[in-house]
Amino acid sequence: MSERILEHCPRCGAAGLSRPNVNKWVCPQCKFQLYLNTAAAVCALIQDDRGRLLVTVRANDPKKGFWDLPGGFVDPDESAEQAVIREVREELGLRVSSTHYLCSRPNAYPFGGITYRTLDLAYVCRVESGQRAVAADDVQGIVYCRPAELDPHRFGFDSIRQIVEFFFKRIHPL
């Protein structure tokens, strides 16, 4: 691994931390051990009544302007289901009425000079009828796509592209 995430010990300030595993740092002076484990994240697959998939356009870096699915990091003390319901409300103003787990894919999320490793958990979400999605938070736009209209290269993250492809293969075999 060539990533330089930690250069000094957070406890004693010594330099020269060793990294015996991808997620573990050890201080040569005070032997402090720090783990940066994979973070849980969620994303939502929402279809309108015509079977089109709701795709968001990212408002911020990383990958500003690229396609994404609604979602984000799971907060401490929160279930993945609670997280996906909260994210859909924050980003789109939609109330989710049911969630069904679909699959997971690993992702790398660069932010502020650190590449966070995430595990993206995908949920098929139904939303209460009569609502209109409004882009908010870190979403700058909304696109509804049929499978034939999906351009895989416009997705900012491989994990999300893979989840969308898996969804349409499973749910709507072409």
Ligand SMILES: [Zn+2]
């Ligand atoms: Zn130390």
